[in-house]
Amino acid sequence: MADGLNCNPPTDESPILDVKPLRILAPMFPAPFGYTTFSPPDAPPSYVCVTPFGPFPPGCTPFIPPPSSIPPSSQRPYDQTPLATDRGGNVGEASGFENPNNIPSPSFHTPQPTAGPANGFAGQPKPIEIYEADGTLRQQTVSGNFSGPASTKDVSSKKRKQMVNSRKRSVYQSSSTMSSSDTEASNEKSQKIKAQKRVRNNGDTIISLPVDGDRDSVERLLITYDALRRRLLQLDDVRGPTPGASKRPDLKAGAIMMSNGLRVNMSRRVGAAPGVEVGDLFFFRFEMCLVGLHAPSMGGIDYTNVKFDQEEEPVALSIVSSGMYEDDDDDTDVLIYSGQGGSSKVGKQIDDQKLQRGNLALERSSHRKNEIRVIRGMKDEMNSAGKIYMYDGLYKIQESWIEKGKSGFSVFKYKLLRMPGQPDGSALWKITQKWKESPSSRGNVILPDISSGAENLPVCLVNDVDEEKGPTHFSYITTVKYLKPISSMKLIMGCPCHSVCMPGDANCSCSLKNGGVPPYSSNGLLTRRKALMYECGSSCMCSINCRNRVSQKGIRFRFEIFKTRDRGWGLRSWDPIRAGSFICEYTGEVIPEIRVEDEDEDDDYIFEASCSNENYFEWNYIHELLGEEKPEDLSENPKPLPIIISAKNTGNVSRFMNHSCSPNIFWQPVLYDHDDDWYPHIMFYAIKHIPPMTELTYDYGLSKNQSDNVEMGGHRKRQKCLCGSSRCRGFFG
Structure with a gap:
């Protein structure tokens, strides 16, 4: 960026801490082999721990749980998976999460066991959609046990059981039972496998990416993802709607990228994500997953266990402030962030929030004062239903408290301050919005x-x-x-289409000139670069509103x-x-x-x-x-x-x-x-x-x-x- 606008990333790279992933992190992404994991039936229930400390605003009373409700320090909450109804922001095509027809969205986190209110969640398991590596859709039923794909003719019962048990061991093996050398060996082997997958596909090189990202690899990765998403969207347009199928090219593209190991910054780290700069934009949540900026594809709080002085406790790594909760983001250097939980699918608060999962991690981070990556959701003026996510840099929690929300239920609040010396992010965004007005x-x-x-x-x-x-x-x-x-x-031969040109129309001469597929998506984005592209012109019968007149x-x-x-x-x-x-x-x-x-x-x-x-x-x-x-x-x-x-x-x-x-x-x-x-x-x-x-x-x-x-x-x-x-x-x- 030119003209004195300081847009260089911080020069000091945060070291990778001795971090051990939470037991539920792997299922937060689409399973590359078309299966999901399960929650062991003997998992300890969620619990309410100590409240955040520190000064409270006037009128806000800290909640002090009874001593009997506070578990011993060695106990860890088993379920810390951000639910689809937790923080995560609006859902829209531009942001990748709009569901206007109430179609069940694909779930990329561990299925929750049916439980009562004491666990903080309830209800029967629902079917979720899992995408294969080629982008095709497979239906699976989430339950307490692995149910397998809808069609299991190609997978024997014995093999399927081995796959699940292997997955279970890799995801749920307790860090307390693993030695340091075992953990390092396991991590090294995992990294080698992922590095091989990211550069090889049937013996052919796809794309070479480092384990830790740099600016070039992050940009190439995002370009590859968006190109794949555009191609899937183009194919969906030509094929037309498929009954029972979810039209989510952003998730399909993400699943394919994940299954091919096309990711960077897979190591869980506190601080900046290498290669990601302040001010970077993301139109889909999965883009942030692939570059290691924010792991949950739905949840608004990314967290993990970190070892401090021979003890492990959860800390927050990144948060997304997308406007779904009562966040105060008017100040570009201060963010008042609301905790997760207690809300319905439409974002309405229906219960008190509990100090668990992401809320617990944020509370611990308020004491540890570790850096937290902050992503702010902005309104997409080109798409009224969508959001644009901007990486706003590193913040630290200054204080936290509990207050009654607009709905009358208790909400955790966290005040984060932006660390000085960083390039402008949301501040620059707000300035340009003012100029446009x-x-x-x-x-x-x-x-x-x-x-x-x-x-x-x-x-x-x-x-x-x-x-x-x-x-x-x-x-x-x-x-x-x-x-x-x-x-x-020489005049170009026009198409005979009425009103607008439709994808897959064999009678559209303009479509045939472009290889049989529209060159633009429905929202006017170019789908593919070509040696020569044809748009509809004055000799065409279609109207000025045709998508092929951008x-x-x-x-x-x-x-x-x-x-x-x-x-x-x-x-x-x-x-x-x-x-x-x-x-x-x-x-x-x-x-x-x-x-x-x-x-x-x-x-x-x-x-x-x-x-x-x-x-x-x-x-x-x-x-x-x-x-x-x-x-x-x-x-x-x-x-x-x-x-x-x-x-x-x-x-x-x-x-x-x-x-x-x-x-x-x-x-x-x-x-x-x-x-x-x-x-x-x-x-x-x-x-x-x-x-x-x-x-x-x-x-x-x-x-x-x-x-x-x-x-x-x-x-x-x-x-x-x-x-x-x-x-x-x-x-x-």
């Missing part, structure tokens, strides 16, 4: 709208660096100017053009941007090669499609994960396009996007108003989730001749790269 509140504005109303949304021009009053003069245009009128070019509708984000410290002017957004989102078109004049060669002075605003890009399709899904054949259009890089666009005299926001060797934007050729595939529109899309106020960059490419005195394609001289990324080539051109 009142653009005049943005300081150092040169022009409130450099487009003069040409764009759907105003594009602000600001300078926080020096006294320069703006870039060199140019005319703002929103469309590309071709060498010859579009009317004289890039023609103009920009959807609030951009600002800003002065960088060392690379001229740049472009960034006040809005969070989701991977696959359309950014803008590269507009300007399509010029012949001979004109560029005749220019006396250099043109720094040239886009040249013929520049090579070795990783052209790396954004797409890994077809091996679904057992699919490699698509034909991925077999080789596309043919080089001769189109050259100059935005020196005329252009739009795209002319301000700088080069990066680790870009967050890529370009995609698109046709919709003519059928000359040598001169497509150049559209830009987001490679990954992009936080607000992050500079938008793309890779300018490399010339085929790498000689220092040869210009890139004869049109742009080689220049020193200042992107500063870990993958920096040192130059572009």
